[in-house]
Amino acid sequence: MPEATPEEPMPLRVDRLVVRYGERTAVDHLTFEVRPGEIYGLLGSNGAGKSSTIKSVVGLVRPSAGRLTVFATDALGAGRRAKALIGYVPETSLLYESLTPREFLEFVASVRRLDPAAGAARGETLVDAYRLREEFDLP
Structure with missing residues (x-):
């Protein structure tokens, strides 16, 4: 072992x-x-x-x-x-169909007790990195 x-x-x-x-x-x-x-x-x-x-x-x-x-x-x-060292895939999806990607990221940031401004900045970085700007505010 x-x-x-x-x-x-x-x-x-x-x-x-x-x-x-x-x-x-x-x-x-x-x-x-x-x-x-x-x-x-x-x-x-x-x-x-x-x-x-x-x-x-x-x-x-x-x-x-x-x-x-x-x-x-x-x-x-x-x-x-x-x-940051753990990957986790839950049994059921946590995606909420009525939320926009921005709202979903804000939700995740609040659950993880992140500073709202830091969470928003991280969301902006992710949106640009994945080229999702056009979809960011669409449910």
Whole structure:
């Protein structure tokens, strides 16, 4: 099994992860590591905590306890830096057909708690980079 090194740190380390929704515990002290070159799948019945685990790792759900490390970056303490290292494709699309691309980017920026001016500037950069100026304000 490949070992993490300073040059190639552990891609993902989940240590005693707990996720609670009110009184309900969805994930109870889960610990695992994904080593360099490995691919993992989470298997379990409905309600086993698979989605809550993934949502915690990608920063969509704040864990009640535990530690998450992404490439040696504390995902809870340095969330933005850790999120930049993760790719996530949700089970269902988050695209809202009634929103314009500009409105959708503003929505995503607000969910990620980005400064509105910084989010708008990033949206403008993306629109120009992908040559979408004509479509930017069309639903």
